[in-house]
Structure formats: structure tokens, C-alpha cells
Amino acid sequence: MTLLVTGAAGFIGAYVCRALRAQGQAVVGLDNYNDYYDPQLKRDRVAALCPDVDIRAIDLGDRDGLAALFDEVRPERVIHLAAQAGVRYSLTHPHAYVDSNLAGFVNLLELCRHRDVRHLVYASSSSVYGDSATPPFSEDQRIDQPRSLYAATKAANELMAHTYAHLYGLHATGLRFFTVYGPWGRPDMAPLLFSRAVLAGRPIEVFNHGKMRRDFTYIDDIVAGVLGALAHPSEQDPPHRVFNLGNHTPVELERFIAVIEEAAGRNAEKVYKPMQPGDMIETMADTRRAQAAFGFEPSTAIELGLPRVVDWCRGYFGERA
Incomplete structure (x- = not known):
């Protein structure tokens, strides 16, 4: 069975491709290969992680090319x-999100429908919880109260x-x-x-004066969740389910920075700033549904x-860090 992975040169995509090939x-x-960040990083990522995967340069907006x-x-x-x-990028480049995340997603759904795809696994985001949920976030x-256009497009994808x-x-x-x-x-x-x-001795901007908590999830745990979900399509009616994939252990931002300082062997120069528009103060995943469905159990602190x-x-960027 042939598997198609979109965003295959992206961070999660390249790791998923590597795991599937394994x-x-x-x-x-x-x-x-758009220029949201340096396309050369994407090419280097592919060369390092999944060089044997055939990756076509096609945009989601190219209906004929996709078909x-x-x-x-x-x-x-x-x-x-x-x-x-990106949450912050959506504040200044809204049309990029409409073109890719809405129109592009419809193009993909239509092809999955008409070409008899047996299972579509797609990326949503913890950002969809916005202002209406309280930690731990459950599915x-x-x-319905997103804090950014990016979050709104991901919630729309689920709908x-x-x-x-259903149809x-x-x-x-x-x-x-x-x-x-x-x-x-992702470098952003x-x-x-x-x-x-920190490696280069440059200051870092710490938003909301450091009073934030994030559910940081290591890539290996995410890949295990993607493959687990892929192997367990829903049999409910309609056959659509949504799962949280997170580490279910939020980390204080100051602790996060301290771990980087220790690994880098130098202290960070912190510039404290107010909350950025669109950001969330805390994220925390309730992962019990994914654990019950396909044994998702993140383990990387x-x-x-x-x-x-x-x-x-240190190895990739060197003096450019």
C-alpha cells in the first residue's frame, strides 16, 4: 500500500517519512518548499532523515498537480x-493560512474522497483550544474561541x-x-x-515576563502517535476522531530556559516582554483518549x-547559531 505524506520536507513530516520507511x-x-523559513534547512533535513523518499515539489493549491x-x-x-x-505569522500574513490551511485542505479532502483513500490522518494543533478550555485540555x-487565525484554520480543518x-x-x-x-x-x-x-550569546525574548507553561513534546513521541493513529482508523459513525498528542506534563518557561542554559554551558540574556497577541499562557494535553485507542505513551522529558x-x-549551525 502506497502512503502519501504531505509536508514531507517539514519537521514532523521528514521524521514520519523516516519511520514509515523503517x-x-x-x-x-x-x-x-516555501520560504516561511530557509528552504535549505528543509532540503538538508530530507537528506539527513529520509533521502530515499520520493518527494514531489507540489503546492496544495495546485489542484491539477495534486490530482x-x-x-x-x-x-x-x-x-x-x-x-x-505559526501563530504570530498569521497576524501579518493571513492569506497564506487561507490558501494553504483552508483551500488546500479542501483540495486534499476532495481527492481523498474521489480516489477512495482508506484513511486520512491530518495535523491539527493544540492552539485550537484558545480561550474556552481549561488545562488539562481534553478533546x-x-x-470555538481561538486566539489566532492559525488556530481558527485548524479548528476549521476538524469541522x-x-x-x-459524515457525508x-x-x-x-x-x-x-x-x-x-x-x-x-522549526527555527521559528x-x-x-x-x-x-544562548549558544551565540544573543539575548532571548521572554514573553509574558516568563509566566507561561508549555506542554513540550519530543519528536520521537509525536511520530509514535502519528503511526499509532494511522494504524487505527475510526469505526464509529461518522468515522472521524480527534486525538491530543502531547507530553501531558507542562513545563514552566523559566525551567525550559534553564535546561537549555545547562546544555549550552552558558547563561541566557533574557529580555522580558509582555504577552504576544495570539499566544496561550498554558497548554497541557489530556492524552487518555490516544492512550486507550492506540497505546500512546510519551516518555521523553x-x-x-x-x-x-x-x-x-551546535553541529548544524556552528558559528551561525
């Missing part, structure tokens, strides 16, 4: 990780997938990722931003995961 799966990927790929590859399962990411809590499951019987599984980090991670996220800055990020930054 299982002996036939994998084809797609990615548009041709589906007709050629005939995927029976799809892992959809391509999206315009049964409301998600759209549910609709296609057309498409088996779909949404995964709400909680602050995923690790080597080869705190784990890499802080690690690179930041004391183990963050030093790996710092070491990778």
Missing part, C-alpha cells in the same frame, strides 16, 4: 502534515474532516500536536530560537530532549 512502507511525499499525483501514486492512506504554521472541550466523514464515509483522524520539538525542528519555535541564541536540540544546533 517499517518497509512505500512512501511518496509532497512539499512546496495528477493521486492518479499516478494511488495512495491508500494519506498523512497530511502540510500547512502554513471534549470547546474549541471539514468531520463533514467529509462520504471518509475515515479521518485529526491529531492536535502540542509544541513539538527536537533536532531538525522557542526550542531552536532559544538554543541558537525536556531534560533528555532539549540537550539533543542544543547539540544539533
